[in-house]
Amino acid sequence: MRKPANTVELKIDSGRDQPRQKLLTAARQVFAEVGFRAATVREICARAEQNVAAVNYHFGDKFGLYAETLKHETVFNEEMADRELGALAPKEALRTFIVRVFRSFGSADRPAFYTQVMMHELAAPSEGLSAVLDQVIRPRVQVLEKIVGLLIELPPAHPKTRLCVLSITGQIAHYVNSRALISSIWPEWKLNSEDLNEVANHIADYSLAALQTVKRDFSQAASRTRKTR
Amino acid sequence: MRKPANTVELKIDSGRDQPRQKLLTAARQVFAEVGFRAATVREICARAEQNVAAVNYHFGDKFGLYAETLKHETVFNEEMADRELGALAPKEALRTFIVRVFRSFGSADRPAFYTQVMMHELAAPSEGLSAVLDQVIRPRVQVLEKIVGLLIELPPAHPKTRLCVLSITGQIAHYVNSRALISSIWPEWKLNSEDLNEVANHIADYSLAALQTVKRDFSQAASRTRKTR
DNA sequence: ATCCGATTCAAACAGTTGTTTTAAACTATC
DNA sequence: GATAGTTTAAAACAACTGTTTGAATCGGAT
Numbered sequence: 387m388r389k390p391a392n393t394v395e396l397k398i399d400s401g402r403d404q405p406r407q408k409l410l411t412a413a414r415q416v417f418a419e420v421g422f423r424a425a426t427v428r429e430i431c432a433r434a435e436q437n438v439a440a441v442n443y444h445f446g447d448k449f450g451l452y453a454e455t456l457k458h459e460t461v462f463n464e465e466m467a468d469r470e471l472g473a474l475a476p477k478e479a480l481r482t483f484i485v486r487v488f489r490s491f492g493s494a495d496r497p498a499f500y501t502q503v504m505m506h507e508l509a510a511p512s513e514g515l516s517a518v519l520d521q522v523i524r525p526r527v528q529v530l531e532k533i534v535g536l537l538i539e540l541p542p543a544h545p546k547t548r549l550c551v552l553s554i555t556g557q558i559a560h561y562v563n564s565r566a567l568i569s570s571i572w573p574e575w576k577l578n579s580e581d582l583n584e585v586a587n588h589i590a591d592y593s594l595a596a597l598q599t600v601k602r603d604f605s606q607a608a609s610r611t612r613k614t615r
Numbered sequence: 616m617r618k619p620a621n622t623v624e625l626k627i628d629s630g631r632d633q634p635r636q637k638l639l640t641a642a643r644q645v646f647a648e649v650g651f652r653a654a655t656v657r658e659i660c661a662r663a664e665q666n667v668a669a670v671n672y673h674f675g676d677k678f679g680l681y682a683e684t685l686k687h688e689t690v691f692n693e694e695m696a697d698r699e700l701g702a703l704a705p706k707e708a709l710r711t712f713i714v715r716v717f718r719s720f721g722s723a724d725r726p727a728f729y730t731q732v733m734m735h736e737l738a739a740p741s742e743g744l745s746a747v748l749d750q751v752i753r754p755r756v757q758v759l760e761k762i763v764g765l766l767i768e769l770p771p772a773h774p775k776t777r778l779c780v781l782s783i784t785g786q787i788a789h790y791v792n793s794r795a796l797i798s799s800i801w802p803e804w805k806l807n808s809e810d811l812n813e814v815a816n817h818i819a820d821y822s823l824a825a826l827q828t829v830k831r832d833f834s835q836a837a838s839r840t841r842k843t844r
Numbered sequence: 845a846t847c848c849g850a851t852t853c854a855a856a857c858a859g860t861t862g863t864t865t866t867a868a869a870c871t872a873t874c
Numbered sequence: 875g876a877t878a879g880t881t882t883a884a885a886a887c888a889a890c891t892g893t894t895t896g897a898a899t900c901g902g903a904t
Contacts, residue, residue, distance in 0.1 A: 421738065515795070515799075516799070527800060546817075556788065557786060558785075566740055570745070591829075591832075
């Protein structure tokens with residue numbers, strides 16, 4: 387035991403690092419299920435069929451494994467998605483964006499890794515939050531700001547654009563964050579991928595209708611003070 | 616030490632149970648901050664200026680304290696609020712409902728207890744989830760179903776009503792669940808109570824516009840199959 | 845076959861957790 | 875004021891955590 391890895395060590399002989407890969411996939415499972423803090427290296431090692439010391443040997447410590455886990459899944463293609471969506475009319479761009487995000491959540495019984503990790507990070511933030519934020523959230527928000535800006539004819543950075551973007555992302559995130567709650571309130575609601583597709587289209591319809599009204603109303607009566615009583 | 620409380624024991628001599636109350640308020644703080652699992656009885660007892668054994672003596676075990684904590688805050692006046700909303704026109708009822716929920720979240724620096732506990736429960740559910748669900752969530756969802764049903768002229772139990780309700784609750788919940796994320800993306804966005812009031816009114820405007828379109832569109836073309844491409 | 849570094853393993857370590865124990869302090873009643 | 879029941883307090887317990895240790899094992903170059 388001489389070089390217990392803190393320097394990341396490129397490792398191009400990737401054919402022969404089964405333990406690392408097994409640890410990574412097991413870790414992704416466990417971190418997604420219970421979050422960083424509640425995850426135990428013993429559980430991870432058990433699933434990966436590795437010794438308890440393997441995590442510290444290969445990744446330095448528990449958080450090193452977590453960070454590697456977050457890094458590894460970053461094979462997203464924002465530019466392509468951006469270009470692709472830019473070619474569509476804004477209305478259809480919004481709809482396909484929503485449908486695509488929903489699809490990336492995975493099915494009801496097998497939600498995607500980032501989806502679950504983000505929930506844990508939001509409830510009990512660790513150092514990993516900013517990584518997920520930079521790599522997954524921020525780019526998508528920028529795409530949405532652009533689309534919504536076109537739809538309501540306001541700049542992407544306008545406060546009203548931001549509110550509308552959050553109205554959309556809020557609707558989407560709800561089916562991730564509160565899935566347990568929804569299933570508990572409406573037990574017959576299965577939320578399989580077909581259902582989620584219907585939900586995605588509902589959100590698109592709902593938001594397109596709202597955005598059209600925003601476009602119409604917001605331009606002139608920008609500063610309407612409303613009493614909340 | 617003879618009767619270490621598992622039978623709840625009404626305790627009407629409430630003037631003299633400082634330790635219990637101090638434990639409960641300290642526990643609410645800690646549970647809200649880090650969730651049930653990550654909370655430690657030592658931290659709770661330290662804040663309550665009580666001995667470590669106090670939790671087990673007064674509440675049986677850690678979860679007994681948690682359950683009592685959840686039970687105790689249920690002195691809400693939902694019924695009154697419900698009756699009050701029924702007297703308003705549906706549009707204004709929706710707006711005041713949203714504003715009121717936002718207000719119950721507390722200000723930015725001091726979010727309400729249930730709000731934070733629910734986040735932790737959703738990310739890492741414990742036995743306490745169903746309690747919060749029954750006492751806080753379900754009643755409010757029913758109120759919303761009624762209002763939205765009136766607005767889109769569909770029964771409260773209709774699937775489309777459900778989707779619209781979730782579109783509204785999703786927008787609201789987003790400012791709770793993802794507050795850390797929002798503050799990180801738009802650091803200048805302070806989200807004080809004035810901001811939140813503006814957000815609440817935006818959500819009302821946004822949703823009223825969408826619901827009007829739903830009412831218009833949904834009645835005739837109920838089963839429109841849409842290709843997602 | 846031999847050697848040396850890299851890897852694996854069982855065991856142990858140090859710290860934290862919820863809970864229990866045991867005795868002391870308190871409180872109200874006779 | 876003595877006494878029985880209730881409450882507090884310090885300490886210890888057992889289980890679990892991430893991490894380290896040091897020896898055993900492996901795999902390829904000599």
